Amino acid sequence: MSRTRVPVTLEEHKMALSCLRGRIVLIDDYPEILSALVPLFEMEGYYCESYLSAESYLDYDAERPLPFPGPWCVLSDVKLPGIDGLELQRVLIEKGNPPLILMSGNSGALEAVEGLRKGAIDFLIKPFDADDLLSVISDAMIKSCQTQQEAREVSNANERYALLTTREAEIIDRVLLGKINREIAEELDIALRTVKLHRQHAFEKLGVVKVVELVKVISLVKKD
Amino acid sequence: MSRTRVPVTLEEHKMALSCLRGRIVLIDDYPEILSALVPLFEMEGYYCESYLSAESYLDYDAERPLPFPGPWCVLSDVKLPGIDGLELQRVLIEKGNPPLILMSGNSGALEAVEGLRKGAIDFLIKPFDADDLLSVISDAMIKSCQTQQEAREVSNANERYALLTTREAEIIDRVLLGKINREIAEELDIALRTVKLHRQHAFEKLGVVKVVELVKVISLVKKD
DNA sequence: TAAACAACTACCCCAAAGGGCAAGGCAACA
C-alpha cells in the first residue's frame, strides 16, 4: 500500500473540512438574509452556497458534473420571484429528494401545510431563533447522511441482484419463502444438485454466505 | 364447530357495519360544523361521534372499557376552548397515537407547522371541500388499519420473545448474526447438543421453523 | 419436601446443506 501525498492549499483544506460537516444551499431573495445567515453557517463549520432565486441555484446545479457526495440540505424561502419554494420542492423531489427546510416571512398556513405534507423537514416562520435554525439544519444533515447511506446500500444490493440469472432468482425467491432445496427441486422439476448449484451461484453473486444475510440483502432490493 | 346465531336489532346491525368502515371522532366547538359533518360521514358509512370540546371526548374516552377495535381517526379543530387541538394531539400521542386530522378556521401557520411536525395526517384550512375531507379521512382510516395490524404483529412477536429464557435469547441472537451452532457452542463454552436444544426450544416458543421466519419475527421485536 | 423448570451433557440417528469433479444440451455470438 502506498500513500500519495497530494499538495493542497489551505483554502482547499478548509473547504474539504466544511464539506465534511455538510453543505447548505441557501435560497432567499433578500440579500440581507443571505449576508446574515451565510456567516452564521460558516462559523458553524458548514459549507454554504447562497442564491437569490431558485432559478439561479437550479441553473448552477444543472451544469455541475456530479451530485454532492457528503451530507447536504436546502434552506429556502417559500416566497420567491419566479420559481417559489413549493415549486422548488417539486423539482428537488424529482432529483434525489434532499432534505429541504422551508421558511417564510408572512404566516402562510397553506404553504406550510403543503410544504410539510410533501416531506419538508421543517417550516420556519421568520423571525426565528438562530439556535432553532441550527438545530433544524443539524437534523437535516443527519437525515441526509442516513438517506445517502441507505441509498448506497440499496443500489449495491440492486446491482448484485441484477447479476442473477432468471433461474437463480427463482431459486432464491423460494429459499426466502423458507423452502428447502428438495421442495424447490420438486417444484421446478429439476434435480436437487441443480438447485444447490444455482443457490450457490446466487449466494456468491449476492456476496452472502448464510440465509440471514440473504434476507437482509433482498429486503433492500424488494422495497424501493 | 357450532355457529350460534345471536339475535340483533336492525340498529345494532347498522352500527356494526359503520364500525367496520371506521369510526370518526369529530371535535369542534361550533355546533353548526358538527351538524354539517356528522350526516356527511354517516352518509359515507362511517360511525361518527361528535364533541363540542376536547375535554368532553377525553372524559368519555377515559370511562370506556376497551379501545375501539376497528379503524378510526380523530378530526379536530385546532382552536378550542380549554384543551386545544395541539394539546389534544399530545394526549393522543400518549395513548396509542391514532391518526389525527387537524382543521382551523383562521390560517394559523404556527399551529399548522407544529401539528404536522408532530405527526398529524393533515391540516385542513376552513372552508374546505367535502371531497378533500373525505379523501383525507379515507387515508386516515387506511393508516389506522395498517397501524393496528402492525401493532398486533409486534405485540404478538414481543409476547413470544418474552417467553425465551436468557440462554435461549443469547443463542438466537447469535443465530441471527449468522453463526453456526458449533461456533455458538465454542463462544458460550457449552456442548453442541445444548446449543441445539436451546435453539430448538426458542424456535418452538417463537413459533418458527426456519431461519427466514426467525428473522421476520425478531425484526418486529427489535425495532419499536 | 416434592415438583417444576432451567441449564447442561453424552450417545446416536437421519435429513439437509454445501460443494468438488466430471460432463451433456442448447442458444447466442464472433
Added chain:
DNA sequence: TGTTGCCTTGCCCTTTGGGGTAGTTGTTTA
C-alpha cells in the same frame, strides 16, 4: 465453427441442523 454462458445432472463426500433418549445439577415454587 469454436467459444461462451446458462441450465442441467449424477456421484460422492463432509459438515451442519434437527432431534430422540436418558441422565445430571441447581434453583425456585407450591
